[in-house]
Amino acid sequence: MSQQAAPPNRIRQLREAAGMSQQEVADAIATSTGGKVSTTAGTVSRWENGVSPLPVFRRALADVFGVKVPELGVPSAAPVPRPRSSAEDFMPDVEQDQRVVDSQRSWKSTRTLLNQNRHRLSQVAAGLYPDHQLGATxxxxxxxxxxxxxxxLADIALTELPGAPEPVLDGTEREAxxxxxxxxxxxPYPRYTQAVRDLARPRLFEDRVSWRMTGVDWSDGAGRMGFAATTYFAAVDVFEPTAHELAYVALDADGGLAERPTLRDLPYRKLIGAPFTFARRPVMPAISTLTVRRDGDRAEFLMHRRDPRAVAAAGGMLQVIPSGIFQPSSILPAARALDFDLWRNVQREFSEELLGMPECDGHGRPVDYTSGPFAVLDEARASGQLSVHCLGVALDALTLVGEILTVLVVNADVFDGLAADFVDRNDEGQVVAERFPFTEGGVRGLLSSGRVAPAGAGCLELAWRWREHLLPA
Known part of the structure; x- marks a missing residue:
């Protein structure tokens, strides 16, 4: 008889004995350290499966479980020197000059105002392109x-262009x-992502291989989309300075709207030029999905409140769920081939954001789409109990980030079977317990509230426009 392998450590055992979820452990670590360090449920899962936590996290875990560090059962490792940050490289063990302190404090203040006023600023930004606005979204x-x-989605052909030229802009331009x-x-800081990392790092902020859009076309009731490779930080280095510039110019110190600038007042946005030219900058799209539960002639939908401490964009706003960057689940070639598919991306985000499955953070094995919730969703789609459609492609006017807008309509029986395992919170925020009626009052009420992120508002606007197509009698 083969012996069962010994667990790599006692972290899972201690967590289960404490009656805690992986997310609760992650939250407790942040609380026990006064917010000085933070982690995610996905990282806790990796620790439980043998990835060795850094010493600072070992101490925090011991505090959370009320044990001594050796009782975690984590193998000892030779100490590894901590790499110096870019700031430490240039300022070794000396006190910062007050002028540098003031510059960084001013930058952080503007970034805080940006995150607090993204909805208002997106409306201002959309006004810069009056002929291209999608309603008031x-x-x-x-x-x-x-x-x-x-x-x-089955009628959309995706093409990857490995030899596509690199975008013209990368966030290092003089205007930035x-x-x-x-x-x-x-x-100054050489890149915006480096400033975020050192001065205002959200809980989820990791560079990952992603896809950038190179083209979109709709004809004959079908679609074609082209993509090339990029990274998350390469896109952030362009789209967040674009938003930061507008906040700096348009808002006063209290977050009030000081003026409505023109493109002449926004040199970096002006340098970008026509926002629909994919070759100018890395247009990294997110796939945002409105999930609608259908029960006969009644329908309702879900929303997600994004945590501003956890995410780099749309923090504090309501968003449709699931929603995530179009990117492979792993750096392995087999995963990249499997994941170059809009539906697979929607499924992964559904499993992570609604079912609490560990996030595919780019470092694991390819996802097994034949089991678990993936198989349930595939079967429901094949049997006609679930449909998933693309409503179009747009840009968030504030950041000029790409948005692939989709809607998933699922019959009540399938939805309720999955909903039994829905989580209340995930790595990115809180799943709103209330289900909103998919009626004119429900949709228009949310759209007029000023609380919905642009991508979510676009999904609601277009889904309601085409409700008879999506929910045929």
């Missing part, structure tokens, strides 16, 4: 980016310098 759309009717705080008296 804060989205703008390029010519031909919205199809004549919803298109089933005003959005970067000082690193030293003689040098």
């Amino acid at each position: 804060g989205l703008i759309t390029g010519p031909g980016w919205i199809p004549d009717a919803p298109v089933d 310098a005003r959005m970067l705080p000082d690193l030293t008296l003689t040098r």
